[in-house]
Amino acid sequence: MVSPPHEAMHRIFQHDPHLFSRLSAVLGFSLPTPVEVTVMPTDLTETNPVERRVDTVLRLKSADGSSYVLAIEAQRKKVSSKPASWAYYTSYLWTTYGLPTALMVVCQDHATARWAQQPVVSGPPGLPTLTLTPLVVGPHNTPAITDPAEAREDLVMAALSAITHAAEPDINAILKALSAALQQDVPEDDADPIIEFVAQGLGDSPARKLWRNLVAVDLSFYKSYIAEEIRDEGRAEGRAEGVAEGRAEGRAEGVAEGRVEGVAQGKANAILLVLEQRGIHVPAEAHDRITGCSDLGLLDTWLTRALTATSAAEIFEAE
Template sequence: MRGALAVALSLVGIEIPAELELRPGPEAVRDGTSDLLPDGTLVAHWSDGEAEEAFVLDVQLRKDPSKPTNWVVYVSITRRRLRCPTSLVVVTPFEGVESWAAGPIEIGRGHSLVPIVIGPSSIPHDVSLERAREIPMLATLAVVAHGRGPHAEQVGRVAIDTIRAMVAGEDQEAGYHADVVYAFLDEDVRRTLEEEMNVRVEGPPYSSYLRQLEAQGHMKGLAEGRMAGREEGLAEGREEGLAEGLAEGRMEGRAQMLLALAARRGLRMTARQRSRVRSCADEALLMRWFDRTITATSATEIFSRSQ
């Protein structure tokens, strides 16, 4: 999310200085009686730990009259808690929601909150392949914003080519990008591109690209083992480390996709539920939760049969 936010903010003219580090901020905003849950908070810190600026993130898929009031609370309480300038960032793939969320939100005589809105109008559809390979998140965001509109084939082609280059370069983020493309790219367009480009983008969190990465990692481990055939202890250590790293990467990616799917479907999780997903080490259980997220009508349903 940190990389995605930095890229997305740059599209609306906001640059995060390289010397600042983006770290996760508080997940819940307590207003005295209950926890309000934005979709995330990121805080830009200096090397000494001092907070320079905070961004409260909220993914919005529809016009919700109750949200502007909550947004004001999100920002004001986060500002008080972190004691640094705080901005609201609303992300949406829909043009109608984008214009609605732009505000300003009137607070009172001369006071208002103006959200930073990142949507189709601020995310370009004409990202070049060269630029996308430099910053893969640009291609992925283009699919999120334009993957179901008239530019779907254009953004899909660039994104798939970019992911293919990431796989070739053994970039461990390739599987995540492939799963996002699968989720947001028009199905007919995706199938056409798969056939034309001789690739297959399968559903999250088992994208074919992620499996390719795993296979490549396994083959790399075997090659290293052969080259160090006389050094059995070292070879064993490499294989164990590789297997452990791939397993951790798979679990983290699947947890991220579950949370992203829940947000896209408007299922609001509590901070405890989000923490439970992120810390889950049971692959089968995580997949059951993911399957339930597809059809659940509330976040509680995702976990109700596995408490």
């Protein structure tokens, strides 16, 4: 089963097919600038019952009419069988489309990148019949974009920087720069995929919590992502507390009452969390009013207002 970081490492090139061309300039190898890029089918299965599927395949066409195929593989760890699969992928694509074929492997750690960079040689000693040399992209050669202005110039490249540096010491600075860049009047249709790719690429690393908090600071450009996550946390906590309290009383009435009180407490916690993440001070009186409320409908109204309020008092403005 593929993981979110695996998907983010190659799907970002489907989202922006011209990213490879910009990346090639950054890494210092010369290729004609493509004027047209086509996302190709990734299923390399033959008629025999062996399924082979490459992560992403692009066809790049240059201004002079020449074209080549690029296979992109996301690799999170060493897998001894992978080099043979990579050789198959490139040979199959070369044979199928009759075009020069290159292989790029995207990694998130130095050890995997060093392993993937080694030439793949097929043939007995002294007779290297087939040699494959992948282009490897990872934390060792992808620039760490820590300047918001630079990130704003190329948001997709900045997202790739965050994905490939997910476990690096500079990841916090990269995420802060990207978050700041996204708040500079970036259209929602452009911001949403970037935020999602980065969230997937970070996986369960410690940096994911920081990214969640950074996104929560300005909910206006991506409300659904963070708001639903916070609501889910509050509901889960509330249900757990409610069921526990009801069981302790040992009566059916206690279970029902406990669930309602628990859900209310969960919603109250969600409101306080939203305000905290947005940097809004909550006075003791407002805190007590929120946590002491048992009206689920009213709590939902307050939670919605908390997403855009500029002070704690604003969430009570109509009451």
